[in-house]
Amino acid sequence: MTTHVVLGGNGVVGRETIAALRAGDHEVRAVSRTPSRSEPGITRVAADLRDATSATDALRGADVAYLTVGLPYSTTVWRRDWPVIVRNAIDGCLAAGAHLVYFDNVYAYGRTDAPMTASTPIRPTSRKGALRAELLRMLDAARDEHGLEVTVGRSADFYGPGAATSAFNLFAIDRADAGKPPMWLFDANQPHSMTYTPDVGAGLAVLGTDDRARGLTWHLPTAPALTGEQYLALVSGGRLAHRTMSHGMMRLGGLFASTARETLEMDYQYTSPYRFDSTAFERTFDVAPTPYTEGIARSLGYAAAKV
Incomplete structure (x- = not known):
């Protein structure tokens, strides 16, 4: 075995x-x-x-x-x-x-x-x-x-149910679960794979x-990139406003949270297209990535159910 x-x-x-x-x-x-x-x-x-x-x-x-x-x-x-x-x-x-x-x-x-x-x-x-x-x-x-x-x-x-270290879970999923506007980093008009x-x-x-x-x-299997605006719309379902965190807001947050400071050097991932191609894996092993509609719904459900 x-x-x-x-x-x-x-x-x-x-x-x-x-x-x-x-x-x-x-x-x-x-x-x-x-x-x-x-x-x-x-x-x-x-x-x-x-x-x-x-x-x-x-x-x-x-x-x-x-x-x-x-x-x-x-x-x-x-x-x-x-x-x-x-x-x-x-x-x-x-x-x-x-x-x-x-x-x-x-x-x-x-x-x-x-x-x-x-x-x-x-x-x-x-x-x-x-x-x-x-x-x-x-x-x-x-x-x-x-x-x-x-x-x-x-x-x-990455993002998903219970993904506590995911920026998307932290700024979008968890905030929406708390009734707060979900947020995206820097430029919500750029495509970004998750x-x-x-x-x-x-x-x-x-x-x-x-x-x-x-x-x-x-x-690893990853659905085609959406924009930040599209992700936030899936999270909010039209029920919550959503907004973008600017560099200035992140620098201010960095005064109090080390994660915010550490994120700033990676800002290029949010200020330009971030497209991740998993076609080779999908074709070789005959698998398809989970659609964002399904993955985000499951992540929201997990957040709502946790004690």
């Missing part, structure tokens, strides 16, 4: 990956710093992936590992922790002989006017992008020098279970 290990099992992407693997009747080991109770088909394991021994122990016996860890949105934290976590995941996978499925974002592409594909050049234009590019180089070196089998699954900005988190999890599960995916970089 294949042993699937999800690193970051408590985060939204980890949870969705576990759900997709279980839907395929796979046994899963879910690794997190503070695991919840195990359940049928899911063994919960405590580990700190910043500690090499802890990471290696968590990956012992793994056939496929999924690195879905999320970190606080801070360049300082990312520079301190991401290289350590990725190095420990690499070493643990090499020791176990495991295939590593690495969940990535688009920051390493940097500014680009063309639709993003898996062959878009890595040309970061931000501090966070440079760090993500460094992690990709680490994975490439482990593959070329030590034989690591690694597959990369990349998403656009990936639905259940599609992320299902896509990562495919990468870990379908031999056609192995060793390549894939864009």
Whole structure:
């Protein structure tokens, strides 16, 4: 039996990956710093992936590992922790002989006017992008020098039920649920792709279970981009006004919230077209992304139902 290990099992992407693997009747080991109770088909394991021994122990016996860890949105934290976590995941996978499925974002592409594909050049234009590019180089070196089998699954900005770290959830879904006007960042007239988190999890599960995916970089299923105005209209349903957060408002917010400060260097993602093309994945594996009407409705329903 294949042993699937999800690193970051408590985060939204980890949870969705576990759900997709279980839907395929796979046994899963879910690794997190503070695991919840195990359940049928899911063994919960405590580990700190910043500690090499802890990471290696968590990956012992793994056939496929999924690195879905999320970190606080801070360049300082990312520079301190991401290289350590990725190095420990690499070493643990090499020791176990495991295939590593690495969940990535688009920051390493940097500014680009063309639709993003898996062959878009890595040309970061931000501090966070440079760090993500460094992690990709680490994975490439482990593959070329030590034989690591690694597959990369990349998403656009994600949103979805319980996606607490998503900007769209924070500024649009959660605000609408609270009866406040949903907001978009900087320019609501620009097209901007968003990936639905259940599609992320299902896509990562495919990468870990379908031999056609192995060793390549894939864009996970993502519906064609809408504009910020169109997304906010879906959220509000015509019942709430909506508005755009300006750079000035974000800078003011940055005086009180670090997330606002950290978002400013990524403003190019909202001030120019941000199109993410997942056609190759969809055609190869015969899947379709969840339409925004459905994904936003489910996200709103989840927010309304939470205690």
